[in-house]
């Protein structure tokens with residue numbers, strides 16, 4: 001079986017890269033909905049419609065398990081998909097929970113009551129739709145008490161990354177970090193709550209200062225997926241080369257992906 005990795009665009013490649021290094025024999029199908037990115041400025045119904053259309057295409061490409069490597073889709077559409085849309089023989093998982101488990105010092109699936117954790121001041125950088133959903137705060141409240149979260153909606157960063165405009169993306173990241181620091185001058189931990197942002201990780205770290213711990217999802221999701229596949233071996237599957245699908249311009253998307261991953265990636269049209 002193929003495992004699907006879905007994102008609105010290029011950001012999920014940060015997750016694809018980590019999962020394919022962690023699970024080199026597993027066959028992956030990547031789907032970037034580049035024609036409709038960014039999702040972060042869309043409403044929840046729109047994100048649901050686009051995400052379900054993409055995931056249905058991934059079922060057709062042989063996936064039984066799809067990871068929404070997109071916080072915006074995980075925040076705005078995942079619960080509704082799991083409750084009313086996903087067929088019983090398929091699975092769709094999001095990227096929030098592994099991150100929150102790491103932050104709250106929990107192992108996989110520890111559903112014990114919320115408790116005090118060592119970090120008290122957490123900054124969240126995410127898209128406007130993810131921030132508006134408050135999904136991060138909701139998941140955190142199930143697991144931890146007494147954590148102060150300051151969320152910064154980072155308008156424009158995803159568009160700049162999708163367009164390959166690194167100078168603009170860097171300037172926007174710096175201005176969003178400044179805005180966050182005005183609200184929370186000394187965060188102890190920072191969450192990059194959008195899979196596009198690790199592409200700008202060094203700019204975030206530089207603007208925040210070297211002492212601030214920055215959490216991003218790729219390796220956490222890779223560990224969680226490896227664990228999941230051990231427990232659900234029927235979802236595993238081998239393949240020669242991973243398949244990359246996009247709704248966007250295949251040449252442009254392939255060039256950007258090659259630039260980000262520093263190896264040749266060839267996308268096909270969906």
Ligand code: DGL
Nearest residue numbers: 011038039040071072195
């Ligand atoms: N990379 C996605 C996320 O993790 C989506 C960004 C967007 O399309 O706005 O939220």
